[in-house]
Each structure stands twice: as structure tokens, then as C-alpha cells.
Amino acid sequence: MQALLISPAWSRCCTWGLIWLVSASFLNSPENSSKQFSYSSCPLRVVRWEFQTSVVSRDIDIAAKLIGAGAATVGVAGSGAGIGMVFGSLVIACARNLSLKQQLFSCAILGFALSEAMGLFCRMVAFLILFAM
Structure with a gap:
């Protein structure tokens, strides 16, 4: 009230x-x-x-939370695809020039970390939608 x-x-x-x-x-x-x-x-x-909410309104709110959290987790799949591309490109680059293996590997680890961070951010947003709102 x-x-x-x-x-x-x-x-x-x-x-x-x-x-x-x-x-x-x-x-x-x-x-x-x-x-x-x-x-x-x-x-x-x-x-x-006083605000009165009906059972139908609460069901719609819960459904909207679940749909929003599902949409937010799409970025996790994109993160997985990005990690696959980074390490696939590392294998191709090492096959072409093996002498640059150490430098290429450090760049690949940086790309892996950035791609994984985006996936974790998407998961964090999904949990915020589910449990914080």
C-alpha cells in the first residue's frame, strides 16, 4: 500500500x-x-x-521473465562459436607459419578471454532478469 x-x-x-x-x-x-x-x-x-495484481498478471510476468532470460542466453552460443573460430584460426595460422606459434598463441588466448567474457556477461544478464527483477 x-x-x-x-x-x-x-x-x-x-x-x-x-x-x-x-x-x-x-x-x-x-x-x-x-x-x-x-x-x-x-x-x-x-x-x-493499492495495487492489485491478478493471477493472470503474475503468470504473464513470470512468462516474460523466462522468455527474456532465454533470449539473453543466446549470447552464450555466440561465445562458443567465437571461441571455436579463434582456435580454428590458430590451428590454420600455426600450420602456415610454425615459427610464430608463441605469438599467435598469446593472441589466441586474448581472443578466447574476450569471447568467454561476453558469454559470461550474457549469462549474468539472464540471471539478473530471472532473480533480481
Whole structure:
């Protein structure tokens, strides 16, 4: 439940549609239907605003989380393909010029690390979508 404080001056200068959106739950709630507040006795009135979610809405939210996490893990497959390309290119380069093996291997390890990091970032985003939101 949230409580909003609205001043009388603010409610007089705003349009009726905005005031109705904010204060509809306050005016229609059963505990406040018998009470009448006057602006002269209370400088601020408290508006209670409750959000109600249905079972269908929660199911849609869970489905959206699962779809988003699945879409975020596509980058892991791309990381695997990138690692395969790096080491495939290393084998081809070493077959062409064996004297550059050590220098090529250090470049290949750098490419492997960058490609693996992107896969881990994608996995981290998937876990954030699933468990943090």
C-alpha cells in the first residue's frame, strides 16, 4: 500500500482527470466513505493507493521473465562459436607459419578471454532478469 500526500492548492490547480486517478481509491474505500474531510481542518490529505495484481498478471510476468532470460542466453552460443573460430584460426595460422606459434598463441588466448567474457556477461544478464527483477 502506498500513501500520497496531496495539498489542496495542488488539487485545485490540476485537472479533474488527474485528481480522479490519484484519489479514486481514497474516495471509494469503505473505511473512508463515512468520513468527510474538510480542507480547512487538514492541510494535507492522505490518499491510499493499492495495487492489485491478478493471477493472470503474475503468470504473464513470470512468462516474460523466462522468455527474456532465454533470449539473453543466446549470447552464450555466440561465445562458443567465437571461441571455436579463434582456435580454428590458430590451428590454420600455426600450420602456415610454425615459427610464430608463441605469438599467435598469446593472441589466441586474448581472443578466447574476450569471447568467454561476453558469454559470461550474457549469462549474468539472464540471471539478473530471472532473480533480481
